[in-house]
Amino acid sequence: MDFRAPVRPPGLRAALASVVRPRYRTVRAVRGLEFALRPGEVAGFLGPNGAGKTTTMKMLAGILHPTAGTARVLGRVPWRRERSLLRRIALVRGSRPLGGPEELTVLDTLRFQRLLYEVPDAEFRRNLAELGELLELAELMGRQVRALSLGERMRAGLAAALVHRPRVLFLDEPTIGLDVAAAAAVRAFLAGYAERTAATVLLTSHHMPDVEALCRRVLLIERGRVRYDGALDRLAAELAPHQLVRVTPAVAGATAEWERFGTVQERGEGGRVALRVPRAEVPRVVGELLARLPVAELAVEEPPLEAVLARFHQEDAE
Numbered sequence: 001m002d003f004r005a006p007v008r009p010p011g012l013r014a015a016l017a018s019v020v021r022p023r024y025r026t027v028r029a030v031r032g033l034e035f036a037l038r039p040g041e042v043a044g045f046l047g048p049n050g051a052g053k054t055t056t057m058k059m060l061a062g063i064l065h066p067t068a069g070t071a072r073v074l075g076r077v078p079w080r081r082e083r084s085l086l087r088r089i090a091l092v093r094g095s096r097p098l099g100g101p102e103e104l105t106v107l108d109t110l111r112f113q114r115l116l117y118e119v120p121d122a123e124f125r126r127n128l129a130e131l132g133e134l135l136e137l138a139e140l141m142g143r144q145v146r147a148l149s150l151g152e153r154m155r156a157g158l159a160a161a162l163v164h165r166p167r168v169l170f171l172d173e174p175t176i177g178l179d180v181a182a183a184a185a186v187r188a189f190l191a192g193y194a195e196r197t198a199a200t201v202l203l204t205s206h207h208m209p210d211v212e213a214l215c216r217r218v219l220l221i222e223r224g225r226v227r228y229d230g231a232l233d234r235l236a237a238e239l240a241p242h243q244l245v246r247v248t249p250a251v252a253g254a255t256a257e258w259e260r261f262g263t264v265q266e267r268g269e270g271g272r273v274a275l276r277v278p279r280a281e282v283p284r285v286v287g288e289l290l291a292r293l294p295v296a297e298l299a300v301e302e303p304p305l306e307a308v309l310a311r312f313h314q315e316d317a318e
């Protein structure tokens with residue numbers, strides 16, 4: 001997917017010139033991206049800023065027409081915008097949870113969605129009752145959208161996106177900007193929704209708790225291409241060249257020359273340490289530690305996903 005982006009040099013003269021003779025450059029946002037989701041699957045779609053996640057989601061939701069390539073959602077080409085498809089999918093953007101006029105109340109916004117998606121009356125009332133309860137919308141129904149906080153907007157936006165019971169859900173950073181409790185509530189709601197309705201979900205988020213709560217499979221993209229497609233719990237093993245070896249000495253305060261075994265990452269009470277050890281050397285290091293030191297506890301862990309991705313994103317940017 002290429003964008004034709006205007007190029008505007010700084011300065012008034014250049015700004016005027018660009019009105020008369022605009023110049024453009026081509027931005028390649030997504031290239032050769034290939035993946036398929038099984039029905040009912042909930043997959044995380046990860047990658048650094050600008051990797052092409054939102055562009056991909058917009059194409060799959062029928063909002064953007066790609067300059068090359070093809071895709072199918074529920075067997076249809078999304079950018080043909082067939083009503084039968086649009087009525088079975090939804091895109092929720094955390095940065096803009098509710099479209100439509102801000103003067104409408106939440107209830108009117110939901111009614112507007114009902115008309116747009118031609119949801120039969122009985123089904124609308126049933127879905128509304130369920131979503132209203134799960135998202136605690138009772139107090140918000142009569143309020144104007146413009147007066148809602150970000151967290152309230154997100155709850156109302158989810159109800160608006162789900163009132164037609166989409167089979168496929170594209171979630172673009174659904175917890176962005178939410179406080180810890182609101183983000184946890186949205187996560188719990190989404191996990192419940194996916195399980196109850198068996199919807200297929202593609203989720204982007206820079207918050208690992210979202211991904212860990214919802215997805216067993218993740219796709220990691222980098223500059224518009226798939227870099228990893230597999231189980232979430234194998235992602236760290238795939239990307240991180242080291243593991244953490246946590247050691248608690250049997251005798252409090254007993255130390256070793258830790259630097260001989262790895263890089264000390266943390267020190268705790270009673271001489272506890274966490275060592276960063278190159279993956280291939282972990283068996284040898286564990287063997288040596290056990291042989292040389294009275295050890296009360298020893299554990300080998302994958303490094304935290306946040307740290308692994310942060311390092312990966314940084315390398316990608318370099």
Ligand SMILES: Nc1ncnc2c1ncn2[C@@H]1O[C@H](COP(=O)(O)OP(=O)(O)OP(=O)(O)O)[C@@H](O)[C@H]1O
Nearest residue numbers: 003004005027029048049050051052053054055056
């Ligand atoms: N309308 C546009 N015109 C020009 N370039 C665009 C346009 N939309 C996106 N891009 C560019 O395409 C690339 C991919 O952007 P996209 O928004 O898909 O990334 P993303 O992975 O969703 O990033 P983030 O995590 O920051 O939301 C970026 O380089 C971006 O600047």
